[in-house]
Amino acid sequence: QAQLVESGGGVVRPGTSLTLSCAATSFTFSTYGMHWVRQAPGRGLEWVATIWYDGGNQYYADSVKGRFTISRDNSKNTLYLQMDSLRLDDTAMYYCARDRWQLGTEGIDYWGQGTQVTVSS
């Protein structure tokens, strides 16, 4: 069973940066597309970003485009989310998630437990 463990969350000021990591185990990380999905307190799920199995392409929600960068290191079995120019409305639980296919276009089958990001002045 695939396992995903996020880290790097915390409390930060508006306008600052933060990098989230997601360590993947128990599956061949380099053959799957990966996603970040977030959930603001008491709200629904919001897709954030997707990356191909080889890092060859990335997709972003309009709400984060130009501020967030998704990347991966297949040699370390790790997914990243670099978050710059953080805003109050970026406050959420951030989930790392695996796609059912390498190009990230077949939906999410496994989720991590999430890491909390709080943006507060």
Add this chain to the structure above:
Amino acid sequence: AIQMTQSPSSLSASVGDRVTITCRASRDIRNDVDWYQQRPGKAPKLLIYSASTLQIGVPSRFSGSGSGTDFTLTISSLQPEDFATYYCLQDYDFPYTFGQGTKLEIK
């Protein structure tokens, strides 16, 4: 972006009841819909993918149907552990979009 309109937003039911949750897409998305269950304080869990395929390990009381723009998740006989929030997701095109969620509560 494709909009997913999920209904109802909340639902009260009893153990043993049959319940149905629906998602309507703003345009034809073939069968590219998945359904997730989320219990409080937990990560979502995949129940159904490609509109009607049961994920391995998910009880057979869960089923999905639909294609094009209209999709349904049915729980045939509610169990105590099924009281949770349910979401649909379209993976037909980017940006991926979720339905607003249905909170299933005990009557």
